[in-house]
Amino acid sequence: MARWDKFWRDDAYVARNWLAPDPDIVRLSPIMKGRGVQRVLDLGCGPGRHVLSLSRQGFEMHGLDISAAGVERCQKALEQLQLVATVQVADMLSIPYPDAYFDWVLSVQVIYHTTAATLKQALQHVRAKLKPDGFLYVTFAPVENIAPESGREIELRTYLQEEDGEPLLHHYVIPEEIDDLLAGFTILEKRLEPRESRDASGQVMRRLRWNVLGQRI
Numbered sequence: 001m002a003r004w005d006k007f008w009r010d011d012a013y014v015a016r017n018w019l020a021p022d023p024d025i026v027r028l029s030p031i032m033k034g035r036g037v038q039r040v041l042d043l044g045c046g047p048g049r050h051v052l053s054l055s056r057q058g059f060e061m062h063g064l065d066i067s068a069a070g071v072e073r074c075q076k077a078l079e080q081l082q083l084v085a086t087v088q089v090a091d092m093l094s095i096p097y098p099d100a101y102f103d104w105v106l107s108v109q110v111i112y113h114t115t116a117a118t119l120k121q122a123l124q125h126v127r128a129k130l131k132p133d134g135f136l137y138v139t140f141a142p143v144e145n146i147a148p149e150s151g152r153e154i155e156l157r158t159y160l161q162e163e164d165g166e167p168l169l170h171h172y173v174i175p176e177e178i179d180d181l182l183a184g185f186t187i188l189e190k191r192l193e194p195r196e197s198r199d200a201s202g203q204v205m206r207r208l209r210w211n212v213l214g215q216r217i
Contacts, residue, residue, distance in 0.1 A: 003166050004046075004067035014047050014073070016198045021053040022108050024211050028137060029057055037103040037135065043092055043126065044110030048074030051085050061085035062102075064095065092122045099128045106137040109209075112171045115158050119171050120181055127184050130216045136185060140173045140210040142192055178212060185214030 007013050032040075038060050042050045045063030047070050055061045055078070063085060065071050074087045090096050092111060105126050112119060126136060143157060150170065151161035158171045173181070178190060195209045 003163065003168065004065075005069035008047050008067055008070040008073050012200075016200075016202075018047055018049055021049050024137065025050055025053065025106060025108065028213070029054060029059075032059075032104055032135065033057070035135075039101065039103050041095070041097070041102045041105045041129070043095070043105055043107040045074055045087060046070040048077050048085075048087065050106060050108065051087060052077055052081060052083060055083040055085045056081075062097070063087035064090040064092070066091055093118070093125055095125060095129050097129055100131045100134075102130050102134055104135045104137070105130055108137075108139050111138055112141050112173070113169050114171060115155060115169065116171050123181050124184070127216055132216060134216045136182075136212075136214045136216070138212050138214070140178060140181075140212065141170055142208050142210055143172045143174055144192075144208050146172050173210060175210075178210060182212065182214050184217055186217055187212065187214050189213040 040054055040059045040061055042061065042063045045051050045065050046067070048063060051061045051063040051074055063071070063074055064087070066089065068089050071087050071089050078085055078087070088096070107126070111122055114122065123138070130136065146157075146159065150159040152159065154160045157173070158169060161168045161170075175190070179187065189212060191211045192208055193211055194206045196204050196206050199205055
């Protein structure tokens with residue numbers, strides 16, 4: 001995954017958007033504490049903003065990412081901050097843990113980088129790794145974000161971009177598709193909200209995002 005390795009080795013790129021935890025994770029962490037959540041997986045942890053934040057709060061943290069550079073950066077940060085967590089390189093379709101292992105899985109701005117079928121497969125794989133009544137927080141890209149720069153549509157609402165010969169997929173969802181993708185979950189929250197980020201020039205960009213909290217049935 002040369003693209004992501006390049007990004008996670010770029011200090012300026014990481015500093016722009018990937019150091020502070022997502023506002024929803026900040027909001028949800030005390031709620032999860034109150035519900036007895038202990039063991040948490042950050043699926044697509046990158047340089048570790050949520051692994052670090054939740055480790056500080058006493059959660060037993062595990063992080064997975066396909067980028068070795070992201071995992072390495074996360075491990076170094078854990079060492080520097082004297083925090084304990086397990087982070088490793090792995091694919092979202094091959095989560096290296098037993099079934100019914102986690103109380104909470106979170107995946108922020110990650111899981112939709114694939115086709116519709118693989119997205120559904122990944123979410124059911126995640127469900128298997130959750131304990132009964134375990135929680136999933138996941139974000140999706142909405143169809144409202146489709147733009148000329150989204151690339152070429154290779155299937156319904158899935159777009160392919162290429163950079164330096166490396167493909168990048170985005171699958172954009174409609175509201176009713178979320179219900180289908182999260183079969184086997186009770187959907188507790190489903191909100192379409194704007195999120196801000198900064199581009200390379202430092203300008204603030206606003207894009208919509210589906211923020212979804214589910215509980216395994």
